[in-house]
Amino acid sequence: MSIKSYSAKLFAALIYNKTQKWAQHPVETQQKVLEMLISEAKDTVFGKDHYFDAIRSHADFVQRVPVRDYEALKPYVERVVKGEENILWKGKPLYFAKTSGTTSGAKYIPLTKESMPYHVEAARNAILHYIHETGKSDFVDGKMIFLQGSPILEEKNGIKFGRLSGIVAHFVPKYLQKNRLPSWETNCIEDWETKVDAIVAETYDQDMSIISGIPSWVQMYFEKLKQKGNKPVGEIFKNFNLFIYGGVNYEPYRAKFENLIGRKVDSIELFPASEGFFAYQDSQHEKGMLLLLDSGIFYEFIKASEFFDAAAKRYTIGGVELNVNYVLIISTNAGLWGYNIGDTIQFTSLAPYRIIVSGRIKHYISAFGEHVIGKEVEAALKEAMENTNIRVNEFTVAPQITPETGLPYHEWFIEFENEPENMADFALKIENAMRRQNVYYDDLIVGNVLQTLVISKVVQNGFQNYMKGIGKLGGQNKIPRLANDRTIADKLIVIP
Structure with a gap:
């Protein structure tokens, strides 16, 4: 066992124990997050408009802060994009994650100095939980690839913006840079087909141990690898044993992936979005992903069957039930308040709180x-x-x-x-x-x-x-x- 592998196991145990402390006190943890968010943002334009200084409870919050989607929050976001300070969150955001909206055109989701670290830590902690549970850590000595958007960023009124995955690429820890592929130059290729061809050429003779990305696009990468080598991906990368994915359900792809790889590999599911990193799979034996209750995000849940009712109840973590379809509502340390991200979730466990993504409220x-x-x-x-x-x-x-x-x-x-x-x-x-x-x-x-x-x-x-x-x-x-x-x-x- 290498020093790096041994150190990873020690760090994994530390992070696991830290996670247990808040996971065992979910209601109290979320209450502290809400109080922190209100306190930090009470002097912002949004905080003053919604009388944050008078909020003492969740009931007060519900009374003063309605549920909004991006279109409804857009007047505030536009002021932030123009360079104004203290609008949704104190100061200015570090970045905007730019996404394409169906009704709003381009959407600019703020990322602040308070929210940005959680995007990086959550992905790291998912791997550490896997190490702690399975005892497997040798893969940290191999090469890792994260299929993602270009890290090239543009700038608007002094704030850089780009795809979330491209922004996160700037925060990869130094100890992972040596093992991380593809190269910066290849990652900057905009055309996806050209980029995948370049990644295949760059990784084909490497010792890949972790591969990560949205399954549909990793599938294209695997198909090109198999075509180039005329053998399964698992034979090309003999030490590839961990696939990390998010964005869509892996199950419809699993049979195809196992055929392309030539064997089964472990997998870790993530639930990241521009608006926040909400959950990750913390166990290979339990269904669902651990909802991250201590990451600067306050969660509310509205039953999907009641979502379009004017008086739909907004539940907090202590009031949810198993196997009910909920619309996920978030308030964050990036300045999103009562924000409907459009995803629906179901709880698979209440101790700890684990979820699956069941769909989109509009899909x-x-x-x-x-x-x-x-x-x-x-x-x-x-x-x-x-x-x-x-x-x-x-x-x-x-x-x-x-x-x-x-x-x-x-x-x-x-x-x-x-x-x-x-x-x-x-x-x-x-x-x-x-x-x-x-x-x-x-x-x-x-x-x-x-x-x-x-x-x-x-x-x-x-x-x-x-x-x-x-x-x-x-x-x-x-x-x-x-x-x-x-x-x-x-x-x-x-x-x-």
Whole structure:
């Protein structure tokens, strides 16, 4: 065991014990975070507008601070972007994470000197928890790759901005720089396909031990590696044993990845966003990710079924239940207040508080009142693929409200790596899994409002070509698992 590997184990134990201290006192921890946030921001423009100096409880906070999305918070953000100080948080932010919004155009999410360290520490701590639980630490001596956006930053009124992953690249600890790939020059390549080719060339003969990124884009990297070497990725990188991912559910990709790698590898799931780093997988044996309650973020939860009700209740951590779909609301030390990030989550454990991401509040299908969410379609596809050699590259689901003949249906657009021998049987397996999960969907099938779902095959690389066509190939961009309209569906190249 190397000194670096041994030191990693000692550090892992230290971080694990630190985590346990706040995880065992969740309500008190969150109360302290709320009090800190209010105290630090009471003299800002937002704090004065919302009478922070009079807030003594969560009830006071709810009364004074409404739930907002980016569009509603935009007037304050625009003042920050213009260079004004003490608007949402004290002083000026260090950076803006620039993301593309569907209704607001470009979105500028502030990152402050108080919030920025948590983005880096959370990713580090996820790996340390893995080391502490498994005892595996030899991988720290190998090479690590993080597929991410370009670290080149622009500047607006004295504040730098870029993709979150590109900003975080500037904060990689020195002790990891020696082992980290790709090179700075390769990381700065903007065109995703060119960048992946360069990464393959740069990493092919390296001792890669950790690979990290959004599964759909890591898949492209793996496919190019396998093509270059004419052998599985696991043979190219014999010491590759840990895959770290976030952004989407890994399960629909797992079978394809194991085929590309040639063996199983451990994985760690993360829940990062421009607005904050919310959770990471702290155990290989427990379902869900540990919700980070001591990271400068105060969480509120609104039941998704009540979210659009004017009087919807905002729960704090002590009032949540298992297996309920909640919209995640955050207030942060970057100056986001009562902010709806758009994600829905479910709790898998209350001691400690672990979550899964169940979907997006705007990404659902309810064209007929069925309320289908992302978690359900992913679980149904996974169940239908179990104990088969069927492999799926990518998929999305949309309603077909006005078919040429027959009843309406849900249309599943699937790009197969290995397709079923009997497509009708495969569709029926998905259908039955959906009906078991969603009683509303089952009622619509039983009541002859909907017919059995239809699978439409997408040509190879069809999803990549779609993302390329809209300028969102690579980086942190993801295909929505489902939509209540056919905006994506009608643009996909479908095999008749």
